[in-house]
Amino acid sequence: MTQQSRRPFPTREAREPSRRTVVRGSLGVGAAALGAPLLSACGGGPAADPKTVTFGSNGADATPEKAYAAVTGAFTEDSGLKVKTNTVDHDTFQKSISTYLQGTPDDVFTWFAGYRMQYFAKKKLAHPIDDVWEKIGSGFSDAAKQLSKGEDGKYYFVPLYNYPWAVFYRKSVFKQRGYEVPRTWSEFTALAKKMKKDGLSPIASGYGGGDSWSILGAFDYLNLRANGYDFHMDLMRGEVAWTDRRTTKTLDLWRELSGFYQQGAGGRSWQDAAQSLLDKESGMAVIGLFLGQQITDEKLRADIDFFPFPEVDPTHGQEAVEAPTDGFMLSRKPKNLKGATKLLAYLGGAEAENLYMGVDPSNVAVNSRADTGKYNALQKKSADLIASAKHITQFGDRDSDPGFISTVVLPGFTQWLGHPDDGAALLKKIESQRSRFFTA
Template sequence: MTQQSRIPAAGGPGRRSVVNGLMGAGAVALAGPALAACGGGPPAADPKTVTFGSNGADATPKKAYAALTAAFTKESELKVKTNTVDHDTFQKSISSYLQGTPDDAFTWFAGYRMQYFAEKKLASPIDEVWETIGSGFSEAAKQLSKGADGKYYFVPLYNYPWAVFYRKSVFQERGYTPPATWAQFVALAKKMKKDGLSPIASGYGGGDSWSILGAFDYLNLRANGYDFHMELMRGDVAWSDRRMSTVLDLWREVAPYYQSGAGGRSWQDAAQSLLDKKSGMAVIGLFLGQQITDTALREDIDFFPFPEIDPAHGTDTVEAPTDGFMLSRKPKNAEGAGKFLEFLGSPEAEGIYMGVDPSNVAVHSKADTSTYNALQKKSAELIGAAKHITQFGDRDSDPGFISTVVLPGLTQWLGHPDDGAATLKKIESQRSRFFSG
């Protein structure tokens, strides 16, 4: 799984324009044909068919989306023609796809990623859909579904929290207590290292450098608050700001307790070290559960919120990437697509999806949670109690800036963490290439 989705700050991307190409300078060149050529639906409008572009090519999400479209067809008698493309190709081709002949509805991410295409007029507002589904979603969910113009452009399906995961049996055997504050967290890491464990599992080698953003985001959110974090993500604050030095100082404090060799390890291997009781904790998403097939092992996994750093900000923000659906700019079957999106925003639809894919939790407040495992139930409670929901670094900001500037800078710094001033200055020197205004 890769990370790419968060709640927009007031004003959103309209306060600054992303430059140097549709997805920003340094973004991956768009492949285009693989996605665009398959989509578009029938050459002429077919009132009985809705076309749907999906990035759920892996076995489990593909099966879950198939269950959704079958249920919609049974309920509405409208056929859904699904165009499924693998996750990475979908993302690399999305701009060309949306500018060509896209499907009526398509899968995408909440927050900035959604706002960006809404601002570029490559998606249609769906306020009428929200008149039907709105009562089932929290204010936080509504916020992350709106464009910078205040209109709705997104229907959430599921999300999953990032937190600090651990094995209950390890904590019980060694007498550890889940920490609530930063001082307690650092003290626990020291104790784990003394006890022969790698305190914090970590793997950001190869294409997994995105995984460090979970820790970075939480450090910034806990130390500097939600508003500052979102301003930073949208290019409105300098990376050389003194508050960013605080973030790296905190990170440097726990760097000695990261698993050695993290730069050459995948996130899956790091997660496995937690499952194998070689590491004590992991800052990771609920998708950790994808690696677990044994029920007893799954029941031994637990998590606690990333600890409080500044009481002024507490733990009121939860990193919970949210996936869902959008409507293309000129859908061939606008009426049918609207009905499809209304269905996808129903508690029944979310229940159908989660019944096939238990590695996520439903966003709808009335979704059936009776079949949730313990981790899903706790995840839903954590997200539901959040004052703010962020998505993830490369979903809340320009993805080109994050992938070509921020991640190389931070991963290099993590290999040899110093005072961070040079790293922050280097990142700041590139900010204007991606943001203007």
């Protein structure tokens, strides 16, 4: 049977775990400030049980925890290997990840595709898994394969699910008010003005406390739509100046958008903002599909819909979609390499994805062989949106140096959103710190 191991952490009320929490410090430094790492291995010493695989999970919220238990339980039944799970909330997991990986981590651990995976692969804190991909590779697209490779061309990551960011709304509100789904920026802002006139908060927003990461979705889409995928990725990777006139254009658009945010957004959590959409107090929300984790009433779920973030420049249209991809990595010196490899091969298969998505309908499977027949309408539409994208981005803190985002960009953005001006001073301040995190 799958074993659940819990470390003594602060109460859930005290730590307020969020669905996608950004690292609150450089991956190389932030965890060290915690002293003894709160995220610790449950694998034991050199004489680790060869019939047990240890698994470090960031899925502490009820739904993902239950989904992971279903998957690891099925693996145990199939393989005869026990899975000892060390479950830690998202925030603590990410703050402690560097210290954790440099110590005696669990054999397999949850993490993110793309730049965030490549960081640890480059630091030799993860074990390559090309042998796993020889078994699972036929089930994944070229895009998924690319997201799973390190800079050395080797595989280090097994995808499980992804989820799109878009503009969510309630169908009944649009029908009752006679609102039309916008496609362009002018249509979008005209709709927001109409909602405001009708007494709604046009755009649900909450970025208080540890939820400042949530504002990156709007920034990313504005930059992608105004300046295109190539410029956005160059900016994220530190290859162009933040004082570039194109970034200034993005902040000009964001200043216009911020005029439609809920009052008091800086003191509200993303969950509270999302709830205002569900309660019909707000008309729209720029958010990820994980919004669905707050919904237990299937009638309510059926009333939720979304549309792609609107077009700003026809040159770039709506060709890019933010679809963060979550999955698994292998620690650099796993205690049970053979068992861990078996677990990763199972996790990368359609069966595991079917089990996970059967419990957690706020995501969509990455494996092309996964069964989509039981997807709800939001999952089906999400899968179609991702499949139709010309470019897929992860998310601001996943496509860039997380320390740069968490200690420079996010504090600047949140302060600026409180009193948005022309943005020149903000961009100059961000640019002054770029060289600390990116080298030529």
